Amino acid sequence: MAERRLGLRARVIIAFSIGALLLSALLSVVTYSVTRANLIEASEKDALSNAGTNALSINGELSDSTDISELVPLMTSVITPTNTLQGMLFDNRGYYVDTFRFTDQDLNDNLRETLLASKSASMTYDIGDQPHHVIGLPLPGAQANAYYIQAAPLQNVEQALNSLLPTLASASAITTVLGMAFGVYVTKRLLTPIDEISHAARLIASGDLATRLTSRGDPDLDQLIQSFNGMATSLQERIERDSRFASDVSHELRSPLMALTGSVAVLEGRRDDMPERAQVALDLLSTNIGRFKVLVEDLLEISRFDVGAVQLDTEEVALGEFIRQAIGAAVARERNVPIIHNNGTDELFVELDKRRIAQVIRNLSENADKYAGGVTQIRLHHDGDDVRIEIEDEGPGVPVEERELIFERFARGIEGGRRGSGTGVGLGLSLVTEHLRLQGGTISVTNRVDGLTGSRFVISLPKIVVE
Amino acid sequence: MATQVLTVEDDDSIRTVVKLALEDEGWGVLEASNGEDALVIFRDKGADVVLIDIMLPGMNGFEVCRSIRRTTDVPIIMVTARSDTHDVVAGLEAGADDYLTKPFEPKELSARIRALLRRSRSQGSDAVQMTFGELEVSPEQGVVTLRGEQVHLTKTEFKLLVELASGPSKVFSRETLLEKVWGYDYFGDGRLVDVHVRRLRTKIEPDPADPRYVVTVRGLGYKLVP
Numbered sequence: 001m002a003e004r005r006l007g008l009r010a011r012v013i014i015a016f017s018i019g020a021l022l023l024s025a026l027l028s029v030v031t032y033s034v035t036r037a038n039l040i041e042a043s044e045k046d047a048l049s050n051a052g053t054n055a056l057s058i059n060g061e062l063s064d065s066t067d068i069s070e071l072v073p074l075m076t077s078v079i080t081p082t083n084t085l086q087g088m089l090f091d092n093r094g095y096y097v098d099t100f101r102f103t104d105q106d107l108n109d110n111l112r113e114t115l116l117a118s119k120s121a122s123m124t125y126d127i128g129d130q131p132h133h134v135i136g137l138p139l140p141g142a143q144a145n146a147y148y149i150q151a152a153p154l155q156n157v158e159q160a161l162n163s164l165l166p167t168l169a170s171a172s173a174i175t176t177v178l179g180m181a182f183g184v185y186v187t188k189r190l191l192t193p194i195d196e197i198s199h200a201a202r203l204i205a206s207g208d209l210a211t212r213l214t215s216r217g218d219p220d221l222d223q224l225i226q227s228f229n230g231m232a233t234s235l236q237e238r239i240e241r242d243s244r245f246a247s248d249v250s251h252e253l254r255s256p257l258m259a260l261t262g263s264v265a266v267l268e269g270r271r272d273d274m275p276e277r278a279q280v281a282l283d284l285l286s287t288n289i290g291r292f293k294v295l296v297e298d299l300l301e302i303s304r305f306d307v308g309a310v311q312l313d314t315e316e317v318a319l320g321e322f323i324r325q326a327i328g329a330a331v332a333r334e335r336n337v338p339i340i341h342n343n344g345t346d347e348l349f350v351e352l353d354k355r356r357i358a359q360v361i362r363n364l365s366e367n368a369d370k371y372a373g374g375v376t377q378i379r380l381h382h383d384g385d386d387v388r389i390e391i392e393d394e395g396p397g398v399p400v401e402e403r404e405l406i407f408e409r410f411a412r413g414i415e416g417g418r419r420g421s422g423t424g425v426g427l428g429l430s431l432v433t434e435h436l437r438l439q440g441g442t443i444s445v446t447n448r449v450d451g452l453t454g455s456r457f458v459i460s461l462p463k464i465v466v467e
Numbered sequence: 468m469a470t471q472v473l474t475v476e477d478d479d480s481i482r483t484v485v486k487l488a489l490e491d492e493g494w495g496v497l498e499a500s501n502g503e504d505a506l507v508i509f510r511d512k513g514a515d516v517v518l519i520d521i522m523l524p525g526m527n528g529f530e531v532c533r534s535i536r537r538t539t540d541v542p543i544i545m546v547t548a549r550s551d552t553h554d555v556v557a558g559l560e561a562g563a564d565d566y567l568t569k570p571f572e573p574k575e576l577s578a579r580i581r582a583l584l585r586r587s588r589s590q591g592s593d594a595v596q597m598t599f600g601e602l603e604v605s606p607e608q609g610v611v612t613l614r615g616e617q618v619h620l621t622k623t624e625f626k627l628l629v630e631l632a633s634g635p636s637k638v639f640s641r642e643t644l645l646e647k648v649w650g651y652d653y654f655g656d657g658r659l660v661d662v663h664v665r666r667l668r669t670k671i672e673p674d675p676a677d678p679r680y681v682v683t684v685r686g687l688g689y690k691l692v693p
Contacts, residue, residue, distance in 0.1 A: 254548045255478050258570035262484030265573040269491050293570060315657070318686045325642050349686045354657060466686075 009191060013183035020179020024172035035164060039157045047133050047152040048122065050084070055137040055148040062139060062146070085127070085151040106151070111136060115147050127151055131158075193221050197228055207311075209236040243304070253296050260289050298427035302409070305434045312438055314353050316466055319380065319387065320346040326358040327378060330365035338377045345380035349466040350387060356435040357461075360443075361391070363428045364457050368393040372454060385463040394454040398445050407433045407443065439464070470584060473497040473514035475505040475531060476546070477523050481569075485518070488573030494580075502526030506534055513541075516580050519563070520546045521554060529561040536562030540621045542583035546571075559662035564623040565649055566659070582650025583623075597632045599693050602671060602680055604632045613671055623648065624667045627660075631681065631691035640688035664689055 006014070061074050087107070106127045111134055114121040121136040132151040139146040196213060203211040212232060213225045264286050271279055304310050320341060327337045368375045372395020379390040398406060409430040429443075436443055441461040448454045472489050476482040477500050486496040497514055499505035502523050509517065517535060521528035532543055545558035545566040558566050565579055596605045603612045606629045611618045620628065630647050631639060639647075641657040649659060664683075668675040682692050 254569040255481060259478070259480035259484050261570045262481065262488055262573050266484065266487045266491060316686045321640065321687070325640075 009187045012187045012190070013180055016183025016186065017176055017180040020182075021172065021176040023179075024175035027175075028168040028172050031168060032161070032164065036157070036161055039160055040154070043152070043154065043157050044122065044133055047084075047135055047150070050152075051135040051137055051148070051150040054086070054150060055139060058148055059139045084153075085132070087149045087151075107149070108134070111149070115149075119147075124154065127153075130155060193224070197224070200228070200232075204232055204235065209239060249300070249303070253300070257289075257293055257296055261293060264289050295427070298431055301431055302427060302434060305438075310438060312353050313355065314351050314439075316349055316351050317354060319348040319350045322350075322352075322354065322357075323361070323378060323380065323389065326354075326361040327365060327375065329358065330362040331369075331375065335374065337375050340377060340379045342379065342381045345382050345387070348382055348387070350461070350464040351466050352461065352464055353435075353439060356438065360432045360435050360459065361389075363432050364391050367428060368395065371395055372397075376454070382465060385465040387461045387464055389459040389461070391457045391459070392448055392454060394448075394452060397447060397453055397455045403445050406445070436461070469493065469495045470515045470580075471495045471497055471513070472516045472518060472580065473499065473505065473509055473512075474518040475499045475502065475523065475528070476518070476520045477501060478520075481520075485573070485576070489577065489580075491573075492577045492580075502528070502531040502534075505531055509535060509541075515541070516583055517541055517543045518546060518576075518580075519543060521558060522548060529557055532558065532561040532563055536621075542580075542622065544576075544579055544583070555656070555658055556662060559659065560666075562621070564621065566656075578650065585650070597635070599632070599635070599680055599691060604628060606632075611671070618670050620667070620670060624663060624670070627663050627667060628671070628681075628691075631689060634691075635693040636690055638684045638687050638690045644688065660689070 058074065085106070108123075108125055110125075111121050111123060114123070115136040119138045122133070124131055124133050126132070127134075131154040133154055134149065134151040136147045136149045139148050193216060200211045200213050209232070212229050215222050215225055264282070267282055268286060271282060274282065320339065323339055327339070331337055365375050368391070372393035374393065375391055376394050377392050379392070381388040381390070407429045409427060432443060436459060439461060440463065441459060443457060443459050445455050445457050448456045472494050474482060474485050474489075474496060476485065476498075479500070482498055482500065486498060489496050497508055497512060499508050503526055505517075505519070508514075519528045519531050523531070526534075528545060532545060535541065535543060542565075543563045545555075545561075545563040546569060547554045547558060547566060548569045555566055564583055567576060567579060596603060598604075601614045605611070609625060611620055611625065611628060626648050627644065630644060641660040644660050645651040645656075648663075664681055665675075668678050668681055671680055672678045680692055682690055684690055
């Protein structure tokens with residue numbers, strides 16, 4: 001199963017977005033960590049100096065005789081009210097709990113040991129559910145091994161950090177979006193030349209062989225542009241060579257044919273002076289030169305299609321008038337082929353290659369003359385911009401199994417297989433197909449819809465209506 | 468004197484067969500196998516119609532055509548081996564009145580020549596002088612004046628203008644003009660009309676890009692605006 005791959009554009013944009021996301025995430029993490037460290041350090045410093053001040057004040061009021069019961073009022077009177085928890089530790093008298101809910105359990109063993117060992121401590125642990133920064137300082141005024149302990153919640157720091165998070169997140173999001181936008185911009189810049197190349201390739205494919213790319217002054221791109229233009233030039237030369245060949249062959253074939261046609265015509269002017277046997281020979285010559293001429297004309301026409309040397313030469317015409325002229329030119333003067341207009345086709349203006357479509361109509365008309373007693377009527381329809389021309393006869397019709405075959409080269413229906421008449425070369429309908437294809441049109445053959453015998457050749461010409 | 472046709476063609480067989488066919492019509496035929504000879508013969512003997520093959524050794528058919536057109540209005544038919552737009556239009560632009568694509572039937576050639584001769588002998592029958600703005604057309608005298616000054620038109624251009632003038636404001640389809648001016652009785656080549664209209668415009672229009680007299684009627688043809 002073929003793997004569905006993302007386009008270059010999508011991949012570059014995704015890469016840019018992911019890059020921007022990663023970069024901004026990294027920056028956010030670094031910013032967050034540094035800010036956090038700075039904030040904690042500042043708050044610790046703050047707490048330490050606050051605790052030192054408090055410890056000094058308490059120390060001044062203490063003496064060996066200070067009773068435990070006096071400690072609470074002492075502490076409340078001295079300490080500036082803050083949101084901290086306070087307590088004291090007397091190693092010989094046990095722990096004293098203050099009024100600010102700093103309980104015995106809150107006194108971490110680690111803190112107790114650190115204090116007794118090194119006279120001071122500073123550490124962070126959870127009290128209740130919240131992290132606190134706990135500081136212990138000696139109170140030498142009281143007695144040996146008396147300590148003042150103060151615990152400050154780290155909540156402020158956390159709050160500050162929490163408020164930073166959405167800011168960082170939105171900064172990351174914005175950076176990612178900017179990265180994506182940059183990706184779009186870059187791919188646009190990168191892909192513009194590619195778009196131009198594909199546009200140029202399309203133009204060349206549609207027959208505009210002179211299409212070339214202009215240099216962009218970028219050495220990397222210019223190499224591509226040069227090879228593209230080189231390819232276009234050799235393609236153009238090749239096609240022109242082929243079409244010149246077709247045209248040279250055309251000239252080479254037409255000249256002897258011209259001499260033959262002319263000579264036979266001169267002879268025909270003297271037919272009555274000839275012996276009977278010579279007349280028969282002349283008639284044979286004349287008929288076969290006629291066939292040869294049609295064959296050469298058709299072959300040349302079709303070879304022009306094969307080398308792509310054909311050019312559509314469209315002009316605006318009134319549909320009804322054009323069809324009337326075209327069929328009028330195709331059939332004998334005294335015959336009148338009715339043209340039946342449907343849904344306003346008589347007022348339609350269309351853009352078409354008159355010569356080609358007239359030839360299509362002439363060809364179908366000549367076929368009808370040969371095999372079906374001539375065209376009996378033409379119906380015109382249109383559906384929006386699309387036009388349908390239906391050419392009907394009252395002949396034997398085309399057998400179902402031959403309805404596609406007859407449009408192929410050198411294919412002939414069973415009826416046309418007899419060469420007795422000396423006419424009919426199997427290129428006509430394939431040329432019709434080619435002429436129509438050049439205009440984006442198609443042809444098919446069906447039975448007549450009105451129940452009469454005969455065939456109906458349906459020509460569809462899409463998007464030719466003007467306005 | 469019998470009508471003289473100068474045929475310029477390098478292929479001996481074709482030139483001979485054209486000569487035979489035209490002589491059967493009762494016309495005199497002058498032959499040239501290259502452009503240089505053709506110009507000399509035309510200068511010395513003149514001709515009523517000139518038939519020029521485009522592909523000639525040395526000086527090509529377009530050059531011969533332009534060269535002859537510089538001095539005279541003689542009807543010129545270009546013969547091309549290709550029906551490509553390029554050759555046909557280039558031939559008409561060089562001043563040809565009509566063209567034929569090889570291989571053509573001698574009957575077709577004589578019909579074309581007859582149409583051209585008709586054109587150069589009678590310049591329309593309605594003798595009245597017609598006026599369109601500053602443009603005056605006198606079919607009988609074969610004279611066209613613009614702001615009182617005579618305009619030099621070839622016979623085909625003149626015939627085309629007279630035809631358009633025969634029905635002021637009436638729309639003439641290319642097919643009608645082909646039939647009336649060039650004598651085509653089949654589905655002809657509109658380029659013949661278009662190139663001649665273009666040439667006519669450069670001679671009579673104040674601004675050929677925005678015609679005042681010979682106006683294109685979209686999808687239908689041309690008309691002469693009074």
